[in-house]
Amino acid sequence: xxxxxxxxxxxxxxxxxxxxxxxxxxxxxxxxxxxxxxxxxxxxxxxxxxxxxxxxxxxxxxxxxxxxxxxxxxxxxxxxxxxxxxxxxxxxxxxxxxxxxxxxxxxxxxxxxxxxxxxxxxxxxxxxxxxxxxxxxxxxxxxxxxxxxxxxxxxxxxxxxxxxxxxxxxxxxxxxxxxxxxxxxxxxxxxxxxxxxxxxxxxxxxxxxxxxxxxxxxxxxxxxxxxxxxxxxxxxxxxxxxxxxxxxxxxxxxxxxxxxxxxxxxxxxxxxxxxxxxxxxxxxxxxxxxxxxxxxxxxxxxxxxxxxxxxxxxxxxxxxxxxxxxxxxxxxxxxxxxxxxxxxxxxxxxxxxxxxxxxxxxxxxxxxxxxxxxxxxxxxxxxxxxxxxxxxxxxxxxxxxxxxxxxxxxxxxxxxxxxxxxxxxxxxxxxxxxxxxx
Numbered sequence: 001x002x003x004x005x006x007x008x009x010x011x012x013x014x015x016x017x018x019x020x021x022x023x024x025x026x027x028x029x030x031x032x033x034x035x036x037x038x039x040x041x042x043x044x045x046x047x048x049x050x051x052x053x054x055x056x057x058x059x060x061x062x063x064x065x066x067x068x069x070x071x072x073x074x075x076x077x078x079x080x081x082x083x084x085x086x087x088x089x090x091x092x093x094x095x096x097x098x099x100x101x102x103x104x105x106x107x108x109x110x111x112x113x114x115x116x117x118x119x120x121x122x123x124x125x126x127x128x129x130x131x132x133x134x135x136x137x138x139x140x141x142x143x144x145x146x147x148x149x150x151x152x153x154x155x156x157x158x159x160x161x162x163x164x165x166x167x168x169x170x171x172x173x174x175x176x177x178x179x180x181x182x183x184x185x186x187x188x189x190x191x192x193x194x195x196x197x198x199x200x201x202x203x204x205x206x207x208x209x210x211x212x213x214x215x216x217x218x219x220x221x222x223x224x225x226x227x228x229x230x231x232x233x234x235x236x237x238x239x240x241x242x243x244x245x246x247x248x249x250x251x252x253x254x255x256x257x258x259x260x261x262x263x264x265x266x267x268x269x270x271x272x273x274x275x276x277x278x279x280x281x282x283x284x285x286x287x288x289x290x291x292x293x294x295x296x297x298x299x300x301x302x303x304x305x306x307x308x309x310x311x312x313x314x315x316x317x318x319x320x321x322x323x324x325x326x327x328x329x330x331x332x333x334x335x336x337x338x339x340x341x342x343x344x345x346x347x348x349x350x351x352x353x354x355x356x357x358x359x360x361x362x363x364x365x366x367x368x369x370x371x372x373x374x375x376x377x378x379x380x381x382x383x384x385x386x387x388x389x390x391x392x393x394x395x396x397x398x399x400x401x402x403x404x405x406x407x408x409x410x411x412x413x414x415x416x417x418x419x420x421x422x423x424x425x426x427x428x429x430x431x432x433x434x435x436x437x438x
Contacts, residue, residue: 083434090190375393
């Protein structure tokens with residue numbers, strides 16, 4: 001039988017171990033810095049996208065020139081100077097924890113240099129109207145900030161590099177969405193599978209503190225505002241199942257398409273062109289995004305936030321093709337190799353799917369199905385249902401939808417697993433190809 005700890009000796013060891021307390025103080029300080037960095041990143045991306053929409057409103061044809069040029073320029077800069085900044089940022093954070101990565105090579109995936117590059121390049125992408133989000137990049141940005149504290153930590157601080165990466169990455173999600181609980185669950189579902197790290201109190205403290213940095217600047221609001229649920233009952237069962245199944249299938253297809261296209265191993269003409277002429281290929285993808293955006297009067301440009309918020313408030317024009325077109329523009333953005341995430345576009349696609357089902361079934365309260373679609377599609381793409389459920393749950397005003405959100409996320413994720421391998425784990429394996437050959 002285990003003996004209970006001696007209270008006095010345990011208290012004395014905790015109190016007088018200066019190395020331990022110095023390490024904890026530095027950990028918490030850098031967690032706050034990581035949260036503030038994501039807050040600055042949020043401000044930068046929001047203003048960049050607003051400037052693009054001002055350009056688009058003044059000159060409808062401008063994206064046909066500006067968006068392809070932006071995509072090509074970003075890919076050229078990324079490939080030449082910051083290859084580790086390409087894509088979402090979550091796979092890099094996962095790859096940095098791989099046993100094959102050494103202290104010398106970890107900088108290929110997370111560092112202050114990459115964090116700064118990720119901030120500027122992602123904001124540049126939104127300035128060009130590309131279909132991307134800032135949440136995945138926030139993970140890599142915050143992880144880079146947290147990881148940089150390692151050089152000042154005392155040797156006996158008992159804080160591992162693994163803990164720094166997990167805390168930083170999860171803090172990025174918490175600060176980006178103003179959802180500390182979502183950050184904790186993201187740490188469990190995506191960034192670590194090791195039980196000994198799942199209840200690390202310092203990690204949770206860092207996530208909560210980073211979330212508080214976002215709340216202190218932007219207020220205690222959610223990314224898409226508050227979703228009001230009214231009259232939810234058995235009448236929503238069939239529409240809710242339709243939303244979950246549709247999002248599970250479409251999200252699984254999207255995940256599989258991303259893995260296959262980004263791996264570049266298919267023997268098709270497009271993959272060959274992407275490998276041989278990446279900058280020209282990015283310009284072509286940018287042109288496709290621009291054409292779709294112009295045809296839809298700007299609805300598919302950017303993260304999708306404006307379209308989803310308008311749908312929730314019932315003030316937007318519902319386009320039956322929005323789901324397909326946003327799916328295509330988000331895929332083209334990722335396929336081009338532009339730094340940027342897929343969380344916000346996934347929420348937009350799932351919300352639009354929920355709105356479509358509400359229209360097809362004449363359901364009386366579309367925001368309910370929009371919320372289910374957001375959770376379901378994000379869960380299907382990431383195969384992290386609890387993270388998706390919690391992120392959307394914190395947008396809901398009332399408890400009536402909590403169990404339904406969880407059920408939708410779990411069902412959609414289960415369907416997605418039949419179609420695709422886990423997205424971020426697969427992309428992390430591709431990141432490890434950047435390691436120098438032995």
